[in-house]
Amino acid sequence: MSDSTKQYTKERFEQITIDRDQAEVIEKPSLSFWQDAWFRIRKNKAAIVSLFILVFIIFMAFAGPFMVEHDPDEVNVTHANLPPKVPGFEKLGILDGEGKLGSKVVNLYEVKKIDEYYWFGTDSLGRDLFSRLWKGTQISLLIAFVAAVIDVFIGVIYGGISGYYGGRVDDIMQRIVEVLIGIPSLVIVILMIMIMEAGIISIILAIALTGWIGMSRIVRGQVLQYKNQEFVLASRTLGASNSRIIKKHLLPNIMSIVIINMMFTIPTAIFFEAFLSFIGMGLQSPAASLGTLINDGYKFIEYQPHMLFFPAFILSILMIAFNLIGDGLRDALDPKMKD
Amino acid sequence: MKNFKVLWLVSLMLVLSVVLAACGGKVSDTDTGQEGEKDTPEKETAGDSEQVLRLIESAEIPSVDSSVVEDAVGFNVLNNVMEGLYRLDENSLAVPAMADGEAEVSEDGLTYTFKIRDAQWSNGTPVTAHDFVFAWQRAVDPDTGSPYGPYLMEGMVKNATEIGKGEAELADLGIRAEDDQTLVIELEREVPYFLSLMSFGTFYPLNEEFVTEQGDAYASNSDSMIYNGPFVFTDWDGTGNSWKYEKNENYWDADTVQLEEIYVDVVKETATAVQLYEKDQIDRIALSAEYAMQYADDPEVINELETAVFYFKMNQERNGEATPLANADIRKAIAKAFDKEELADAVLANGSIGANYLVPQDFTFDEDGKDFRDYSGTFSEYNVEEAQEHWKKGLEALGTDSVTIEILGGDTENAKKQQEWFKSQLEKNLEGLTIKLKEVPFNVRLELDETSDYDMQSAGWSPDFQDPISFIELFTENSPQNKMGFANAEYDQLIEDTKTTLADKPVERFEAFAKAEKILLEDEAAIIPQYQRGRMVLMNSKVKGLVTHPFGGDYSYKWTYIE
């Protein structure tokens, strides 16, 4: 016993004084919102893999059309309807240019005496489907991103104003939302597309203008929740202006939920675009999107299934990736909201 | 949890690719099997030679009221369940039907007298001359709102124009029944193709008693109608996607009719139609270009040439300003700058043929059976060098080295494909030309046409009666089809002549049409013909005697039978 007490000799202790500076020091490295989010999402392998796939698809959407010598809009009807042929794979017996003709399976490249390689084959006007696929992906992504951003923008402003100012403003704005929510958005989207000149811009507008309601409701709910919390009250007591409160306190707090929802808005927009193109109300040709490519491919499903397969596959993968990233972000940013 | 997510993702990718790949794989195996079996006994026995025909249509029936009907499906139904004074026979020649023998024509060609055959409606009442009088008056009556009645009768049947303006009574219309069996028709001018018009749906008889009794409900479904044609129409609820024809036992020529029943379903997707055909659920489908290559060697493929001709309308004045197309050289350059053969064979690939003319071939013939095309020539043939010469001259005249032209066209798959091809051809062959495509639904295009709000427009026309004038007359200065700032006095005069001084001189008349066609296509290049539409059809080889017509109702099933 005495030995053990001996171990703690007086010399081994050091007297410290309370240092005001020290009190505020945080031992762990300070993480910004994004660092924290990254730190957490890193552990979610599904989301990470999805992220890589997504980055890859985005990269290909821009680089793909330049990887082959064929221009996505270049028409060459003598090369129409070719199956995929990739150098190197020929000897393996796949992607070797064999396709059905009538009831026989023949090598269409040999039949038509074509030396070039079309990696994903060609469509009915002889356009290269590889470059067309990526060009289409690019346009689909563009439509989806822009539509989602506009969506979020309107949603955040509308929901924010409604929630922050409350009272009569909120009442009126919410009544409007209640009325709007009963409108079948698809019907309005279709009508709007018919009225506006067909093209990318009208699709974006039509999707954005009908999609913001959900976002505005979520934002309003969040703002209502935060605006009466102590830190906001404290800030207000200290004389912070409305804009400062919104900028410094409210926005950062609702940011995560906005981003999560955007991750789900994007695939919805991709779907909408593809859907509209599939029923023939989409882009002005020769522009391609995943939807128009799927629509073209559907006609050939029996003889040239690859024409449907590639765009349908990319579309599905995109949708899955965005959904998984959305899930991952939700888990990472807002652990309370797991579903 | 984390492992689980990886697994989730991996298996997800696997499943997806397996599912999709599996489908891809199955294609060849099962399909080749199916193809091989196609002509084996299974299919032979399936038909039995029961006299039943199974067809599809690509659209629903909007109306089968002969006064109101305005679309191909409706006219086709009418052609098979009703009968006019004349009917198109197996060779698409107009022969007396409800008329008992040929009509008696007055010397000035303005009065036609028909004897009505001893025939019955499907409810047993006799068909009389009064039925025609009632039907014609109903079709021209502004209250009916018929588009075809005024369109076909005004300027032809006496007083039709005045009735449209409200200046004459219905009873004044140039048609009257002398007695139950005698019908007299008075025309305003001599109409050389009048008899072929008598086979057209708008001129079919209607039983006044029955129609009045039904009121608004007339023709609202297959039970609220009576029929005097080879078949009666059944199982149609007015908006439905399927209907049926049954043999009409009361038809005067019922002995000729062999089919007992015809089933029709509406199928809009060609892919679905092809599947149904392959599974022997229907006997006849029209193929779209996607299937052309695959079925090219199939023994059941039939190529039929239609009488619809497609062309570019070259608008010379848009919003009060002259377009680049006001320059004749620019128009001629474009006219020669695209390969019509490639368009027809590789892009359309449905049996269409490239057209270097406006009036289709195999459509109108003189009295000796000589095709109108032999009277006329070919115009604006594909020739890149000449096109480029014209183009250079045109650009010089305009004082520019680049021109942007909008092509207005349809928004169907087929139309889009063609427009994309036009863009690539024209831009390739004419340096400095940029083509902007504008693809809109049919009725939108009509509206833009109406206001001349386009540069070039891809349009088409199918005739309602058998005479070159149905095409040539389209582009006179005041025609509602012109709307492209084209006017040529000589051309207008030639057409006026065919209606007046040349009306009873068939040969000179055809020559005048040929001259007018040359002015329109070669001298002026006011329109640029593209192709004459064809139809690539897959038909069960046991179906015989299905007759196609160049105008009016597309098909006759009267002579059809199952072998």
Place this chain on the structure above:
Amino acid sequence: MAKYIVKRIAYMFMSLFIIATATFFLMKMLPGSPLQSAAKLSPEQRAVVYEKYGLNDPLPTQYVKYMGNLLQGDFGTSFQFKNADVMTLILKKLEYSMILGTQALIVGTIIGIVLGMIAALKQNTIWDYGSTIIAILGISIPSFVFAVLLQYVFAVNLEWFDVGLWKGWKSSVLPSIALAIGPVAIAARFIRTEMIEVLSSDYILLAKAKGANGFEIAFKHALRNALIPLITVLGPVAAGLLTGSLVVEQIFAIPGIGEQFVKSISSNDFSVIMGTTIFFSVFLIVIILIVDILYGVIDPRIRLSGGDK
């Protein structure tokens, strides 16, 4: 409660009024004429035909006339089908869509619940992964891609079902499955999360402690509590079926309301577009209303009058 419902119904009519007005003017902005052969007519002839259909009146007059008729339940006559009353037309077409939609919703939800339960009860096993994969595929793969695949595999290659057309109930199988994939996915995901949460709650522990067997716990306690929130998502699911029907009906050549709507738009059939839009809206609004009311009835903790404040 009654007050709440009355209030909601009042909103419903306001929504409908706005929808009808908006659609009316949007539709009048649609370029093109509803009369197909108008192009063949001279301007005078056309004026006569338009007069007959009331298309020559100034817009406000047409609007007032239309709304007046609407109040009396008269949707007008179709332009496309010259003799068809719009209401009758919609009801006729609706029959097919209802069969497909109801089958898809019921079967889809039941399968979804089963999958979700399996996943929750056998958490982190192969069963769980399997059902989760189905769920994520269901949410991600567009119904038209799925419909095309189904048609190809089961109708064309295996020949188990019809390729298309309506020939009795058997024709409804594939389109219903294509439509059901959405409900399956959403229900499965939802039930799984809810059940996992419920299974870890105190009263389940208590039930276990009291010796209730697994079956009893799963069905009597866990599932019942997990089902309540499911109702909230079924509204949007049903609305989603509407979207799906537009294209699935086209693919399988089913003469339903979705297919009709697309057709009416491309042929400018004003009265049918109006009728269908209003009909879709009523459908959507009523579903939202029913879901909200049901939610209140089932779970008294939710104070309806409070809304989402």
